[in-house]
Amino acid sequence: MPSTAHRSKVLKGVTDIQDNFVLYLSEWKNRIPALRSWVLNIHVTTDSLPKHAAYEAKTGAYTEAWSKYENATINLHLPDDPEIETEELEEIAIHELMHILLSPWNEGWQMAMGKRLTEEMKDVLLIMEEQACTRLACGYMRTKHPKHTEEVKA
Numbered sequence: 358m359p360s361t362a363h364r365s366k367v368l369k370g371v372t373d374i375q376d377n378f379v380l381y382l383s384e385w386k387n388r389i390p391a392l393r394s395w396v397l398n399i400h401v402t403t404d405s406l407p408k409h410a411a412y413e414a415k416t417g418a419y420t421e422a423w424s425k426y427e428n429a430t431i432n433l434h435l436p437d438d439p440e441i442e443t444e445e446l447e448e449i450a451i452h453e454l455m456h457i458l459l460s461p462w463n464e465g466w467q468m469a470m471g472k473r474l475t476e477e478m479k480d481v482l483l484i485m486e487e488q489a490c491t492r493l494a495c496g497y498m499r500t501k502h503p504k505h506t507e508e509v510k511a
């Protein structure tokens with residue numbers, strides 16, 4: 358059983374989950390100064406994930422960020438009749454914000470490598486980015502929930 362089970366509340370239904378997701382994103386956006394000037398577009402839906410984002414399917418969240426414009430779209434795809442623990446939802450929110458923080462890194466690789474950036478290299482970069490986001494999100498979670506251990510792999 359995850360260590361969060363005894364403290365975390367279960368959220369039910371799209372509206373409840375969406376409201377809390379927006380609150381977590383806004384709280385953590387404010388806690389991380391580099392993100393305060395960003396505009397976040399948040400989409401929560403029960404539609405299935407688009408194919409290009411299927412690699413994120415474990416939690417159903419993915420983020421597209423344009424660092425030049427400090428504009429990002431965070432998508433959370435939920436199943437019908439969704440249920441999620443508050444701590445898991447909060448960690449997903451932070452994880453997606455970490456993708457925004459790391460987005461200039463990605464854009465830098467594309468700019469530096471151009472067409473030499475192969476699909477294989479993109480896969481490696483993606484795996485490294487996911488790992489970094491997961492570890493950073495877990496670390497940030499522990500600044501608020503000292504006993505947090507669950508690592509969301511989104």
Ligand SMILES: [Zn+2]
Nearest residue numbers: 487490510511
């Ligand atoms: Zn991710």
